Amino acid sequence: MLPTSTDVLVVGAGPTGLATALTLARRGIDVIVLDQQAEPPTTSRAAVVHAYTLEVxxxxxxAAPLVAQGVRSPRFTVRDRDRMLLSVPFHELPSRFPYALLVSQSxxxxxxxxxxxxxxVRVRxxxxxTGLEVTADGVLAQVDGEALRARYVVGADGLHSTVRQAAGIEFDGVSDAESFVLADVRVDSALPGEEVALFLARSGPLVWAPLPDGVIRLVAAVETAPAAPDVAYLQALLDERGxxxxxxxxxxxxxxxRFRVHHRIADTFRAGPVLLAGDAGHVHSPAGGQGMNLGICDAVALGTxxxxxxxxxxxxxxxxxxxxQRPMAEDVLSFAAGLTRxxxxxxxxxxxxxxxxxxxxxxxxARRKVALRLSGLSHRERTPS
Incomplete structure (x- = not known):
């Protein structure tokens, strides 16, 4: 059974919710984390943790235990088939983490x-x-028929956030405009083993990102993505764009x-004792690998x-x-949309x-400016240490 009260209720146990709860727990705050899935996912979309996020x-x-399990990428390249159009050096970043860390979200x-x-603290x-009511001293949440009182509730429950909807916060923008396929594959390739590459092709972009153990994450914009892409489908994409x-x-x-891209942002990240972070507050194109990174930055700022x-x-x-955080989200949405265009x-x-x-x-x-933007370090001055 759940306790009947807590200081903070965090709804959603993705990276954003977990980072929020950890920030609070380290400060001695009583926190409960809920997730509607019976088990954490073993496959996931996000595959890069940028330098500023590692600082956070x-x-x-x-940061240290995560770095120990990832691939450190010293650069990001933009290519047109075999032509190198742009190489963005991460190894020159003014950070203790001068690289992009490639590691599965799981x-x-x-x-x-x-x-x-x-x-x-364990995830429940x-x-x-199933319900949320603002009271004089916080919120009264209904969780599977049980009442739970909290001083604050954090919605880290993603695109279709129950918390955001219960708080009546508008979530404006465009949905289902772009279709993407993604896959983790093994390949025989002459491409550098630690380099993230964005291939720009007439039929659409293709992202190539090395993960640990020789795995390659492929992400591509396509007209209609299959639910379960097979070797033949992904090979055709590489032959056409790689x-x-x-x-x-x-x-x-x-x-x-597969997934469809949404470009949306909440009108506000706060409605009294109800607070939003991560995809509950903003969603956008995966271009540049900014989504999970911004959510984690939200989480630590909010938890603090x-x-x-x-x-x-x-x-x-x-x-x-x-x-x-909301202007930061607007900036990231604009940047990701620009990369997609x-x-x-x-x-x-x-x-x-x-x-x-x-x-x-x-x-x-110019190269340094792009590196700072991709790495998130351009936002460093907006968030207090």
């Missing part, structure tokens, strides 16, 4: 869950939030799926603000959270696009 995770003691969740367990599964002189060969599909308030700080700290430039304009990208590649200030 380091504050809650998670591993990120496992590391966060383990750290929470060390502090005596399967538990479904390297031509030395083609990569798919030897095994470990896992595959709530802990400060519960320790006697002013309620205005929660308004500061939404005032800081870059990949989808009409054929007549592609030569100009390619010239622009090559020009960026030979101008150190």
């Amino acid at each position: 995770l380091d504050r809650i003691g998670v 591993v990120t969740e496992a590391v966060l869950t383990e750290r929470l367990a060390d502090l005596g 599964r399967p538990c479904r939030l 390297p031509a002189r030395r083609p990569a060969r798919v030897t095994e599909v470990l896992w595959g799926s 603000a709530v802990a400060d308030v519960l320790d006697g700080g002013p309620e205005s700290l929660l308004d500061d959270y939404t005032a800081r 870059l990949a989808a430039v009409p054929p007549a304009r592609r030569p100009a696009r390619d010239v622009l990208l090559r020009l960026l590649g030979v101008l150190p200030p």
Whole structure:
């Protein structure tokens, strides 16, 4: 059975919810984490943790064990088949983590869950939030027919957030505009083993990202994605969009799926004692690998603000959270949409696009600016240490 009360109820046990709970638990705040799934997923979409996110995770003691399980990518490249259009160096980043860490989201969740367990907090599964009422001293939540009182509730329950809907927060934007296929595969390839590559092709973009144990994550925009892409389908994508002189060969599909992209943002990340973080507050294109990273940054900022308030700080700290993180989300949405448009430039304009990208590649200030933006370090000044 659930306890009847807690300081903070976190709904959703993805990276955002787990990082929020861990930030609170490290401060001695009583927190309950719920998730409606009976088991954590073993396959997941996000595969990159950027430098700024690692700095944020380091504050809650998670960066080191996560880095130990990932692939450190020193650069991000943009290619047109065999032509290198742009190389973005991560190894020059002004950070203790001068790389992009390539690691499955399921591993990120496992590391966060383990750290929470060390502090005596376990995820309660399967538990479904069925009602939420704001009261004079917080919220009254209904969880599978049981009443649970909390000072604050955090919605980290994704695109279709029950918390956001119960709070009446609008979630405006465009849905189902783009279809993507993604898969973890094994390949025979001459491409560098630690380099993330974005292939720009007439039929759409293809992302190539190496994961631990020789696994390659492929993500591609397609007209109609199959529910379970097989070797033949993924090989055709690589033949059409990937390297031509030395083609990569798919030897095994470990896992595959599909999804549609939404571009939405909540009107606010706070409605009284109800707070939003991660995909419950903002969703966008996977271009640039920004989604999970922004959610984790939301989580630590929110967990810190709530802990400060519960320790006697002013309620205005929660308004500061939404005032800081929502513009950051708007900026990331715009950046991800821009990368998507870059990949989808009409054929007549592609030569100009390619010239622009090559020009960026030979101008150190421009190359550095792109690296800071992709890594999230351009947002560093917005979030207090």
